[in-house]
Amino acid sequence: MQTRNLRIGNLKKKILLLLLAGLALGLTRSPKKHWWILKQIPKEWEKINRQALQRAIYSLYTSHLIKERHNRDGTTTMILSENGNKKALRFNIDKIEIKKPAKWDGKWRIVMFDIPEKLKGLRDSLRLHFREIGLIELQKSVFVYPYPCSKEIEFIIELYNARKHVRFILAENVDNQLHLMKKFDLC
The missing domain is CATH 1.10.10.10 (Winged helix-like DNA-binding domain superfamily/Winged helix DNA-binding domain)
Known part of the structure; x- marks a missing residue:
């Protein structure tokens, strides 16, 4: 209904x-x-x-x-x-805010999603919310963030019932790491 x-x-x-x-x-x-x-x-x-x-x-x-x-x-x-x-x-x-630790742990949080065209509204909503909480779009449907944010991402994923479309990766290196470090004021 x-x-x-x-x-x-x-x-x-x-x-x-x-x-x-x-x-x-x-x-x-x-x-x-x-x-x-x-x-x-x-x-x-x-x-x-x-x-x-x-x-x-x-x-x-x-x-x-x-x-x-x-x-x-x-x-x-x-x-x-x-x-x-x-x-x-x-x-x-609207109240979600990711708390930044005093020191960066050197790891990257990467959120990827593959959402079919028929669910374009869902895809656009996820992009919007990921940007609003501070994630940077690395590529289309791939976002990156330097601080722990799994709880916040889980909350958004559950809200939109998008679990089967979204993956969360913890990485130690990203090939354009210096560029990202500048964007997040880490260097």
């Missing part, structure tokens, strides 16, 4: 990210229980209007970004749907 391309406001974004982090928003007939859950969250949530929160949750539910799970005690828990999980991960992708 495809969801329509909808704009997500700040409140909806916060709800999705909280669900992604593992917080279950419990919805019960008892307002005390509902607000007890929200009180466990940082102060900024205390300012949220209850009606706005209910509208946001309803909108996320009708957009198939969250779903209900009925519990034995009569409560209902809102959890991320598969589409909601992907949407929440997209919010996090």
Whole structure:
């Protein structure tokens, strides 16, 4: 099932990210229980209007970004749907930053992908995100980076479900190494 391309406001974004982090928003007939859950969250949530929160949750539910799970005690828990999980991960992708160690270990991280033409959108998205986090394109569909970045690359690959198309190599030498060292300010 495809969801329509909808704009997500700040409140909806916060709800999705909280669900992604593992917080279950419990919805019960008892307002005390509902607000007890929200009180466990940082102060900024205390300012949220209850009606706005209910509208946001309803909108996320009708957009198939969250779903209900009925519990034995009569409560209902809102959890991320598969589409909601992907949407929440997209919010996090903008915050990816590779931490550079104080000293370079002398190794190159090479990311290669071979994506069919029919998946051109996927290929373009991977290129864009690899550039945004600082990788340099060595050749078409081959990127290089001097610092450990496997976790960040794994995150992007999983987000786009591109595992079978992407390879990650750790190399000690690259033939145009001096050029790359200059580009990454390593010499």
